[in-house]
Amino acid sequence: MNRRIEEAFARGKAFIPFITCGDPSLETTEQLVYACQEAGADLIELGIPFSDPTAEGPVIQAANMRALSGGVTTDRIFEMVERIRTKTEIPLVFMTYANVVFSYHEGLGGQKTDAGTERFIERAARAGIDGLILPDVPFEEKEEFASACRKYGLDLISLIAPTSKERIARIAREAEGFVYCVSSLGVTGMRSEITTDISGMVELVKREKDIPCAVGFGISTPDQAREMAAKSDGAIVGSAIVKLCGTYGRGCVPEVREYVRRMKEAVREAERG
Amino acid sequence: MSKGRFGIHGGQYIPETLMNAVLELEEAYNHYKEDPEFNRELTELLNDYAGRPSRLYYAGRMTEDLGGAKIYLKREDLNHTGAHKINNVLGQVLLAKKMGKTRVIAETGAGQHGVATATAAALMGMGCEVFMGKEDTERQALNVYKMRLLGAEVHAVTTGTATLKDAVSETMREWTRRIADTHYVLGSVMGPHPFPTIVRDFQAVISREIKAQLMEKEGRLPDAVLACVGGGSNAIGSFYHFIGDSQVRLIGCEAAGRGIDTAETAATIATGRLGIFHGMKSYFCQDEYGQIAPVYSISAGLDYPGVGPEHAYLYDIGRAEYVAVTDEEAVDAFEYLSRTEGIIPAIESAHAIAYARKLAPAMSRDQIIVVTVSGRGDKDCAAIARYRGEDIYE
Numbered sequence: 001m002n003r004r005i006e007e008a009f010a011r012g013k014a015f016i017p018f019i020t021c022g023d024p025s026l027e028t029t030e031q032l033v034y035a036c037q038e039a040g041a042d043l044i045e046l047g048i049p050f051s052d053p054t055a056e057g058p059v060i061q062a063a064n065m066r067a068l069s070g071g072v073t074t075d076r077i078f079e080m081v082e083r084i085r086t087k088t089e090i091p092l093v094f095m096t097y098a099n100v101v102f103s104y105h106e107g108l109g110g111q112k113t114d115a116g117t118e119r120f121i122e123r124a125a126r127a128g129i130d131g132l133i134l135p136d137v138p139f140e141e142k143e144e145f146a147s148a149c150r151k152y153g154l155d156l157i158s159l160i161a162p163t164s165k166e167r168i169a170r171i172a173r174e175a176e177g178f179v180y181c182v183s184s185l186g187v188t189g190m191r192s193e194i195t196t197d198i199s200g201m202v203e204l205v206k207r208e209k210d211i212p213c214a215v216g217f218g219i220s221t222p223d224q225a226r227e228m229a230a231k232s233d234g235a236i237v238g239s240a241i242v243k244l245c246g247t248y249g250r251g252c253v254p255e256v257r258e259y260v261r262r263m264k265e266a267v268r269e270a271e272r273g
Numbered sequence: 274m275s276k277g278r279f280g281i282h283g284g285q286y287i288p289e290t291l292m293n294a295v296l297e298l299e300e301a302y303n304h305y306k307e308d309p310e311f312n313r314e315l316t317e318l319l320n321d322y323a324g325r326p327s328r329l330y331y332a333g334r335m336t337e338d339l340g341g342a343k344i345y346l347k348r349e350d351l352n353h354t355g356a357h358k359i360n361n362v363l364g365q366v367l368l369a370k371k372m373g374k375t376r377v378i379a380e381t382g383a384g385q386h387g388v389a390t391a392t393a394a395a396l397m398g399m400g401c402e403v404f405m406g407k408e409d410t411e412r413q414a415l416n417v418y419k420m421r422l423l424g425a426e427v428h429a430v431t432t433g434t435a436t437l438k439d440a441v442s443e444t445m446r447e448w449t450r451r452i453a454d455t456h457y458v459l460g461s462v463m464g465p466h467p468f469p470t471i472v473r474d475f476q477a478v479i480s481r482e483i484k485a486q487l488m489e490k491e492g493r494l495p496d497a498v499l500a501c502v503g504g505g506s507n508a509i510g511s512f513y514h515f516i517g518d519s520q521v522r523l524i525g526c527e528a529a530g531r532g533i534d535t536a537e538t539a540a541t542i543a544t545g546r547l548g549i550f551h552g553m554k555s556y557f558c559q560d561e562y563g564q565i566a567p568v569y570s571i572s573a574g575l576d577y578p579g580v581g582p583e584h585a586y587l588y589d590i591g592r593a594e595y596v597a598v599t600d601e602e603a604v605d606a607f608e609y610l611s612r613t614e615g616i617i618p619a620i621e622s623a624h625a626i627a628y629a630r631k632l633a634p635a636m637s638r639d640q641i642i643v644v645t646v647s648g649r650g651d652k653d654c655a656a657i658a659r660y661r662g663e664d665i666y667e
Contacts, residue, residue, distance in 0.1 A: 015459055017299075022545070050563075051433065051564040051565045052433060052438060052442050052550065052565050054288075054442045054446060054551070055288050055449070056605065057446075058320060058432075059303070061432055064462075065433075068564065073562055074562045074563075090500050098286050098549040098550075099549045099550050099557070099559065099563040099565070100562065100563045100564075101545075101563075102317070102547075102548060102549045102563065103546070103548045103549075103559060103561075103562070103563030104310075104562065105561055105562075105565060106546055106547070106563075116563070135288050135289075136287060136288060136552075137284045137286060138285060138286075138287060138288070138292045139289070139292070140276070140284075140292070141284055141285060141286055159289045160289060161288070161289045161290035161292075162290070162291050163289075163291075163292070163293050163294070163452060163659075164292070165293065167292065167293065169291075171289075182288075182289065185290060185448045185449060185450055185451070185452065185660075186446070186449050186450035187449060187450070235433050235653045241283065241383055256355070
């Protein structure tokens with residue numbers, strides 16, 4: 001298990017913000033990382049934008065488009081992570097889609113190799129990334145990514161969903177870092193209520209393996225964060241933060257800092273019970 | 274490695290939320306494909322409702338004009354709803370009904386698959402919602418009207434490039450929102466396993482008939498089979514029963530758009546490379562960072578940045594050839610077949626006709642080419658008129 005990720009959960013229940021890299025600029029993303037850490041974030045998910053993010057709702061889709069049209073590339077994101085790593089040890093996990101990893105720096109013009117995965121993961125590890133979340137890579141397809149992750153010391157984070165049922169045990173047994181519990185059906189985005197039996201999902205995981213479980217998809221309010229963190233080891237928030245970035249642009253840093261501070265406080269309340 | 278591989282291609286690269294749904298689909302399909310009652314019902318639908326078997330027509334004037342190989346046209350354009358799409362849709366909607374689903378969703382490019390799905394849903398009493406790129410709803414307004422007439426709800430997709438790939442993404446998103454009562458009727462031999470296999474099996478009726486019909490007319494196998502390739506469902510259907518007959522050339526015709534040396538192309542095998550997208554490993558048009566390229570073709574049905582995994586495999590092993598046909602060549606062929614044979618083909622199918630015009634003169638008179646006319650061209654008339662500078666709207 002990656003050391004920084006292990007420490008993120010060793011301190012207690014975690015609050016995990018998600019940021020789309022390059023929305024509105026990589027300079028802003030870097031400042032957001034520092035602001036989130038100051039406000040109490042325990043681990044940060046950095047989204048590498050993808051042209052066709054099939055697991056995302058409208059808010060993060062729009063952020064992906066803004067970032068890509070602003071000229072963000074995977075290489076520029078690696079360079080940003082290197083700059084961040086000279087200043088902080090906060091655990092950083094990439095969230096992106098299989099093709100961004102698989103096709104990293106493949107030559108154009110009909111080249112048929114698939115060396116991109118190892119090239120990407122080696123580069124990510126060198127930059128200081130601790131883990132990788134690929135929402136379009138289920139258990140059945142994980143090995144081609146997991147083997148390179150193991151080689152370079154990254155945790156490939158497994159996801160479980162409300163539809164996973166009997167699959168949870170198998171997924172949990174091979175999970176690394178933490179288990180990402182998808183709270184609801186559908187894509188990412190804010191929801192007024194979460195009806196899934198989160199405690200039941202977490203229990204099925206823990207029965208197989210002593211590994212932290214963090215809940216994401218649909219969480220936006222402190223009440224939801226408190227409730228989800230009470231049933232698990234942490235809360236993940238994406239769309240609500242990305243929406244602030246969309247609304248405030250380059251002025252989003254103080255807004256996000258204040259939001260993360262309130263959400264972390266809610267998670268601390270869950271910790272105190 | 275997971276199930277559903279064609280060489281290195283295929284697989285199941287989808288969110289965990291959908292995994293049990295595709296596993297359930299695979300299990301149901303494996304059961305019903307061997308079920309005599311299911312097969313009896315499907316055959317009855319294909320024959321009495323869709324009008325199968327479709328004709329294998331000897332294109333005498335085209336053959337004479339080109340002065341080479343004999344040309345036969347496999348007339349999928351004569352099927353109910355005007356394209357090969359109905360073959361797959363009747364199979365999948367019947368399967369969905371057996372599985373207890375009450376609602377179907379589908380993506381569509383040109384609108385043919387959407388119309389076919391709306392038709393089958395009307396026939397079998399299922400709810401139906403179709404996702405279509407906004408640009409395509411404008412290019413193919415008549416098909417949007419038809420889907421609504423058939424009782425389907427049509428959603429115009431405005432994300433990304435607002436074409437077929439975005440319609441597929443949005444339908445996948447919709448499926449993760451609502452799975453229990455809903456089946457995703459994927460329209461081509463693409464997506465996660467088991468879709469490429471299911472769609473191929475339902476389209477394989479095309480090559481099964483070609484083989485029997487040509488045996489009856491000519492007493493032999495064809496020398497070449499041609500079909501257009503976007504995702505590749507009519508092509509794999511036309512090729513499938515000839516894959517083991519190594520003397521039969523299998524030629525897929527991709528949409529080159531304004532040319533494979535321009536950015537405005539949709540010819541995946543000519544210009545793409547290995548990637549993972551929309552549930553499958555296959556060839557995709559993309560940049561050096563794996564961002565999916567915005568593709569272009571005059572044909573909304575071929576305007577897709579990927580190709581089905583079995584085609585990628587047939588290309589890898591050299592069993593099938595893939596050629597690129599430009600907009601201009603396809604429009605010429607659209608007009609040519611209309612004038613020469615009195616058959617107005619879909620602009621998609623016109624890509625295959627265009628390559629036949631190049632290939633036939635280079636072959637001898639005792640050789641035989643079969644070209645699949647995957648759909649009829651009524652839907653394209655206004656767009657082609659506009660392409661030629663005539664300002665008409667349907």
